[in-house]
Amino acid sequence: MRSTFHGLETAKRSLFTQQTALHTTGHNIANANTVGYSRQVVNMVASRPMEAVGMSRSQVPGQLGTGVEFSSITRIRERFLDDQYRNENKSLGSWTIQKDTLEKLEAIMNEPSETGLRSVIDNFWKAWSDLSKDPENITSRKIVRETAIALADAFNLTAKQLNDLSNDLTENIAVKTTEINSIVSAIANLNWQIQRLEGLGNNANDLRDQRDLLTDQLSRIVNITVQETPQGYTINMGNINLVDGQQAAVLTADALEDAFASGDLNSGEIYGLIVSRDRYVADYKNQLDQMANAIANGPVTITIPAGTVLPEGTVLNGITYTGANRTLTSDLTVTVNGLNGLHRLGYTLESPLSAGVDFFTAKPGYSTITAESFQLNPVIANDPTKIATSMRTEGTGADERVIKGNNQLALLISQLRETPFTFTGPGSVISSGTIDDYFRSVVGQLGVQAQEANRQADNQQIILNQVEMRRQSVSSVSLDEEMANLIRFQHAYNAAARNMTAIDEMLDRIINGMGIVGR
Amino acid sequence: MTLRITQGMMNIQLIRNLNNNLARIDNRQNQLATGRKINRPSDDPVGITYSLRYRSELTINAQYQRNLDMALTWLDFTDSMLNEAGNILHRAYELAIRGSNGTNPPEALYAIKQEIDELYAQMVEVANSQLNGKYVFNGQKTDVKPYDAANAAQAVTDSYQIQFEVIQGVLVPINLTGNDVFGAPNDPMNTFQILKDLSNALGNNNHTAVKNLSEKIQQRMDAILAFRSEIGARVNRVELIESRLKDMNVHLNSLQAKTEDADMAELITKLKMDENVYNASLAVGARVITPSLVDFLK
Numbered sequence: 001m002r003s004t005f006h007g008l009e010t011a012k013r014s015l016f017t018q019q020t021a022l023h024t025t026g027h028n029i030a031n032a033n034t035v036g037y038s039r040q041v042v043n044m045v046a047s048r049p050m051e052a053v054g055m056s057r058s059q060v061p062g063q064l065g066t067g068v069e070f071s072s073i074t075r076i077r078e079r080f081l082d083d084q085y086r087n088e089n090k091s092l093g094s095w096t097i098q099k100d101t102l103e104k105l106e107a108i109m110n111e112p113s114e115t116g117l118r119s120v121i122d123n124f125w126k127a128w129s130d131l132s133k134d135p136e137n138i139t140s141r142k143i144v145r146e147t148a149i150a151l152a153d154a155f156n157l158t159a160k161q162l163n164d165l166s167n168d169l170t171e172n173i174a175v176k177t178t179e180i181n182s183i184v185s186a187i188a189n190l191n192w193q194i195q196r197l198e199g200l201g202n203n204a205n206d207l208r209d210q211r212d213l214l215t216d217q218l219s220r221i222v223n224i225t226v227q228e229t230p231q232g233y234t235i236n237m238g239n240i241n242l243v244d245g246q247q248a249a250v251l252t253a254d255a256l257e258d259a260f261a262s263g264d265l266n267s268g269e270i271y272g273l274i275v276s277r278d279r280y281v282a283d284y285k286n287q288l289d290q291m292a293n294a295i296a297n298g299p300v301t302i303t304i305p306a307g308t309v310l311p312e313g314t315v316l317n318g319i320t321y322t323g324a325n326r327t328l329t330s331d332l333t334v335t336v337n338g339l340n341g342l343h344r345l346g347y348t349l350e351s352p353l354s355a356g357v358d359f360f361t362a363k364p365g366y367s368t369i370t371a372e373s374f375q376l377n378p379v380i381a382n383d384p385t386k387i388a389t390s391m392r393t394e395g396t397g398a399d400e401r402v403i404k405g406n407n408q409l410a411l412l413i414s415q416l417r418e419t420p421f422t423f424t425g426p427g428s429v430i431s432s433g434t435i436d437d438y439f440r441s442v443v444g445q446l447g448v449q450a451q452e453a454n455r456q457a458d459n460q461q462i463i464l465n466q467v468e469m470r471r472q473s474v475s476s477v478s479l480d481e482e483m484a485n486l487i488r489f490q491h492a493y494n495a496a497a498r499n500m501t502a503i504d505e506m507l508d509r510i511i512n513g514m515g516i517v518g519r
Numbered sequence: 520m521t522l523r524i525t526q527g528m529m530n531i532q533l534i535r536n537l538n539n540n541l542a543r544i545d546n547r548q549n550q551l552a553t554g555r556k557i558n559r560p561s562d563d564p565v566g567i568t569y570s571l572r573y574r575s576e577l578t579i580n581a582q583y584q585r586n587l588d589m590a591l592t593w594l595d596f597t598d599s600m601l602n603e604a605g606n607i608l609h610r611a612y613e614l615a616i617r618g619s620n621g622t623n624p625p626e627a628l629y630a631i632k633q634e635i636d637e638l639y640a641q642m643v644e645v646a647n648s649q650l651n652g653k654y655v656f657n658g659q660k661t662d663v664k665p666y667d668a669a670n671a672a673q674a675v676t677d678s679y680q681i682q683f684e685v686i687q688g689v690l691v692p693i694n695l696t697g698n699d700v701f702g703a704p705n706d707p708m709n710t711f712q713i714l715k716d717l718s719n720a721l722g723n724n725n726h727t728a729v730k731n732l733s734e735k736i737q738q739r740m741d742a743i744l745a746f747r748s749e750i751g752a753r754v755n756r757v758e759l760i761e762s763r764l765k766d767m768n769v770h771l772n773s774l775q776a777k778t779e780d781a782d783m784a785e786l787i788t789k790l791k792m793d794e795n796v797y798n799a800s801l802a803v804g805a806r807v808i809t810p811s812l813v814d815f816l817k
Contacts, residue, residue, distance in 0.1 A: 106559045112570050126582045133589045405661030436575050440568045447564025478525035483812040
């Protein structure tokens, strides 16, 4: 048996439900531009009909409806797209960082230009060629000295820039680690809040949006897998757990480097940073070291013409040259150790006779010549007369004097430009070639790597955009749609109110208008 | 299911497209401004290795050009010195011919002898001539004065050549050694010995000796002429190399341009196209972004 006021209750429920829907629409419109927000819908269901099956049910035919109620307010979102998004996001993070680093390396190499390392090396050989035309001239010697200093400066500067870049990358890893820690603890906190709220039977839609947004951000930084459990999101990086319910891991930069080594960390920005530092920057630094070392000490085969008088005690091809056999009677082809080895075979213009010294040396505190430690021998830097050009002497014993007009050594050194060196160091980009060849190969390799990183980053961006579009298509707020809903719910609300008025009038009729017949 | 499109998506898409279009315009403008299509190694990794090679070769060719100029200076200087030596011998020959005539009185012979002595001194000066402060006829001992006026006939000059690298791997000797040009010590044909003997013969009124010596002068003149033609041959060789170097430069420049230089006509056309696309995307954006259902509800 239905109640007298049944209709009022039905109308009231309708008013409340439509109002909720209107409020939710308002919430959606308000958040149309909120990052990470997914639109929400009110799930309306017809409320339970009057009478359930039972002994005391009335015998009135027909089930009378009792109006509407909402079972839940849910957000519209697809888990699958989230997973896809995070999967692509990590690769984008990794490639973007690598692309940035390689762009910086391109800027450091500064090619093609007329001011890069290549031009400085060219100038150095040119100065020797000029000196070979005028070996007696002190001015030409000074120019050789200046270009040698410029060469050393260029190597030092480039090495310093590479070191700075490497340090920057290390610092970035630390910054990103802090970012991970704060995101991870925020997610753990949200896990707790969501669990509490949902325990009461509600959907914590907005908190879930926040958690997903944070997870998206985390997926850019490291590779993660996300599992939803009753305790919230469980997030792992490889085999390393980052979030488990309310527990958040605290990571350190060292721990991440270990994870990189063990393979648990295999994508994302931090992976990109470590790869950039340990693979690209370290490699280019090594290549420059090889080049610097080869110029100074790299084995190179030259031919010394007959008539040359080698300095006393020179050992070439296992033969010690001393006394009368110092004067070569025929051309001698030997392998010497770079510019230093060659420079030692000649004489400066000084009297008494003095042989050349090492041309390039390592700075104090360094054991080997690298791009960083490369310097012009301070002896020569302080006194350009110590630059050797001549390979002939006359006289013997204490009277032995250098022949100043002999330009053989200057010629041989200027010809080193075209002579292939042997590059013995590990990881050399080529094993044999001129210094120019070597530099060109390094720049070519850099170009290929940068091009590849650019392409990968662009591709990844496009893929991510597509996934993001699909996600937006499902979840984002359409104002058109919300406006249409607004009208729909408003009309329903108005109609419910009208319905209530009708019931009211009906009751009025019963209460105030009945039983007064014939009055 | 058809894709559900929202204002936010259109907004993102529009911004992304505008950005892409701008990036393309930026790239084109960069190429136009630098005039090069390779501005960083990743623009063309293969091209850049060639480009760097061409640049290095052009630089070093400029150096070879300077070496060539210097070599020519040396050769020209040597040639003019040889010319002068030839003139001196020519004058000495004339005087010897005149002196060999038995009708000359002793006074006339004495005057001739005096001029021969002057010529001797002048010849020593030629043999000691310097270019840029360097003695050109003393091999590699450019800092040592080779001939001493008192005993020029016995002077020993350095026999080594000075070589310049004028093109990759090619060494050109640019000097002649004094002993070759003027004759070695104790050589009966030694220029200084001949002049000295001539002077003595004239002093002794020895007409026969003067006559014999005039023949020797003739032979020495021929020898010097031979050296002049050798220098001429070297100049030819150097000039040939120079023209080859210039050809190479033209070739290298055109190769470099092909590798590095942007095609302006194509670039400007493409830039114009990109500008149109960009303008269109802006116009479309202005139309698409504004309206929503809100505008049409009262």
